[in-house]
Amino acid sequence: MTYNDTFIRACRRQETDHVPVWYMRQAGRYDPEYRKIKEKYSLLEICSQPELAAEVTLMPVRKLGVDAAILYSDIMNPVASLGVKFDIVKNIGPVIENPIATAADVNRLKPIDVEGDLGHILETIAILDKELDVPLITFAGAPFTIASYLIEGRPSKSYHRTKEMMFSQPRVWEQLMDKLGDMVIAYLRAHVKSGGKAFQLFDSWVGALAPRDFERYVLPTISRIFTELSDLDVPKIYFPGVSSGELLPSLKGLKTDVIGLDWRVSLTEGRRRTGGGFAVQGNLDPYLLTAPMDLLKERAKDLIDEGIQQPGYIFNLGHGLFPEASLDTLRELTEFIHDYSKQAMKQAAKPQI
Numbered sequence: 230m231t232y233n234d235t236f237i238r239a240c241r242r243q244e245t246d247h248v249p250v251w252y253m254r255q256a257g258r259y260d261p262e263y264r265k266i267k268e269k270y271s272l273l274e275i276c277s278q279p280e281l282a283a284e285v286t287l288m289p290v291r292k293l294g295v296d297a298a299i300l301y302s303d304i305m306n307p308v309a310s311l312g313v314k315f316d317i318v319k320n321i322g323p324v325i326e327n328p329i330a331t332a333a334d335v336n337r338l339k340p341i342d343v344e345g346d347l348g349h350i351l352e353t354i355a356i357l358d359k360e361l362d363v364p365l366i367t368f369a370g371a372p373f374t375i376a377s378y379l380i381e382g383r384p385s386k387s388y389h390r391t392k393e394m395m396f397s398q399p400r401v402w403e404q405l406m407d408k409l410g411d412m413v414i415a416y417l418r419a420h421v422k423s424g425g426k427a428f429q430l431f432d433s434w435v436g437a438l439a440p441r442d443f444e445r446y447v448l449p450t451i452s453r454i455f456t457e458l459s460d461l462d463v464p465k466i467y468f469p470g471v472s473s474g475e476l477l478p479s480l481k482g483l484k485t486d487v488i489g490l491d492w493r494v495s496l497t498e499g500r501r502r503t504g505g506g507f508a509v510q511g512n513l514d515p516y517l518l519t520a521p522m523d524l525l526k527e528r529a530k531d532l533i534d535e536g537i538q539q540p541g542y543i544f545n546l547g548h549g550l551f552p553e554a555s556l557d558t559l560r561e562l563t564e565f566i567h568d569y570s571k572q573a574m575k576q577a578a579k580p581q582i
Contacts, residue, residue, distance in 0.1 A: 233363045236297040240427060240464030240486050242508050242541030248533055248570035249296035250563055251366070253468075254549030255289040256301045260556055262288060272317050276302055279352040286357055286365075292556065293563045297364045297427070298357065300420075302350060304370025304431055305378065307416045310346035311338045311408070313379065321383060328382035330390075332401045341412045343419040351423040358424025366466075367425035369416050371432035371454075372409035373447045374470070379405075388437050395446045402446060410450040414457050421461050429466040429489070430454065433548075436473035436491075443476050455484040466510060471548055477502035492547035496535045508541030515546045518554045518562075525558070526565050533570045537577060544570075 236249040258264055263285060266275065275281050285301040305315055305323045314326035329335060344351065357365050377391045378384070385391070395402045417428050435447060455465060468489030469476055480488060481504040490499040490511035499509050513532060517525055529544070536542030544566050550559075 231362060233296055236364050236543065237426065237464060239541055239543050240466070240508050242539075244540070246571060246574065247567050248536060248542055248544050248574075250544040250566045251295045251297040251299060252289070252293075252546055252550050252559065253299070254551075255293065255295060255299060255559075256285045257550050258552035259550055259554040259559070260288060260292070272303055273306075276306060276353075277349050279349050279356055282349075282353040283356040283360065286353070287360060290361065290363055293560050294567070295363070295563060297366050298361055299366045299429070300350075300354065300357070300368065300425070302353075302368070304368070304375065304433075306350060307341055307343070307347060307369065307412055308375060308379070310341045310343070311412060313338070315378075318383075323378045323383065325379055325382045328390075329376075329379045329405065330394075332398070332404065335401055335405045335408065338405075338408050340408075341415050343415055347416070347419075351419055354420055354423040354425055358426075364426035365424065366427045366429055367417065367420035368429040368431055369413045371430050371435065371467075372406050372413065372450050373435045373438070374431060374433050375409050376402075376405055377434050388434065392438075392442075395442065399446075406447070406450040410453055413454050417454075417458060418461065421463055425463065427464040427466065429468055430485075431468050431470070432473075433468075433470040436470050436476065438476070440475050440479055444479050448479055452483060459484045468510070474499075474502070478504075481506065483507075487541075487543065489545065490547065496532065496542070497538070500539065505539070508543065509536070510543040510545045512545070512547040515548055515551055515554070518550075518558055522558070522561065525562060526569075529562060529566055530569055533566065533573060537570065537574055 235245045238245050239249050275285060282301045286298050289295060290298045315323050318324045377388055380391045380394055420428060465485040466487040466489055467483060467485045471491045474494035477499060487508040487510050488503050490509055492512045492514040496509055517528055
């Protein structure tokens with residue numbers, strides 16, 4: 230089996246012959262075959278069955294020809310090991326049975342037991358390590374994003390309870406960040422031990438914070454996570470989520486390899502704001518997938534032309550795929566990214582006369 234390591238090399242800002250591409254939420258409801266599986270099983274039920282979770286992870290690799298797989302899982306899965314009861318409710322998202330509000334609530338959180346409570350996820354990773362001919366990306370939810378669910382009790386637009394704890398109970402907030410940071414470190418370390426070839430830390434909602442609050446209340450834990458995992462010889466990605474452009478200058482010292490960008494900041498500006506020391510990933514607006522193919526390819530071409538100006542570019546969306554996206558559109562887009570970027574990189578490599 231020929232192994233495609235283009236994604237790994239791009240993460241490390243090494244030479245590649247085309248721009249690698251994968252899509253956040255690439256195993257999802259845009260795929261009719263996946264929708265049929267979801268008629269029988271919930272997300273959490275799929276995650277609990279390693280063979281089925283592995284098959285769902287493999288589906289977009291086979292159908293789209295992407296350069297990396299991302300583990301079919303959910304950012305809430307490791308929280309169960311802490312003793313938190315939750316469900317993923319259709320059209321809502323994570324719903325917490327007893328939201329966290331006090332120091333006593335935080336103190337009740339148990340240390341994560343990855344092998345004891347989440348062995349099915351490790352088994353899924355081990356299966357995929359044998360089956361895949363592209364790298365497997367595993368992932369975890371970042372502490373702020375997980376905390377926002379635990380405190381709010383469900384998805385929020387204002388995060389007012391989360392910010393209230395940050396500002397009014399800073400010691401309780403720090404204890405919660407410490408526990409969630411420990412959870413992420415243990416969880417991702419076990420992923421790599423089981424066969425994960427890269428990991429992404431999703432901080433989907435941290436863009437709700439002002440830079441000074443991000444630096445004060447969140448960044449120390451993010452820095453600790455990447456520092457404590459720096460001995461792992463796999464690419465590491467931090468995705469600070471949507472509307473996070475103002476936070477990018479704060480990331481310059483992170484011990485990570487790749488920064489994921491949303492569509493509100495250009496690739497060039499994202500590189501400038503982060504100091505030029507990282508590969509970048511992104512950042513097509515997902516809803517361009519509903520646009521005419523000519524416009525979609527034009528925007529993809531612009532991103533590729535901009536991305537290849539420096540080593541280390543991975544094509545992705547600025548956030549996750551949505552159910553209305555078309556499988557055929559994604560397949561054609563992926564093929565275009567590969568073909569056009571190969572030509573553009575060859576042209577850029579020619580000596581100028």
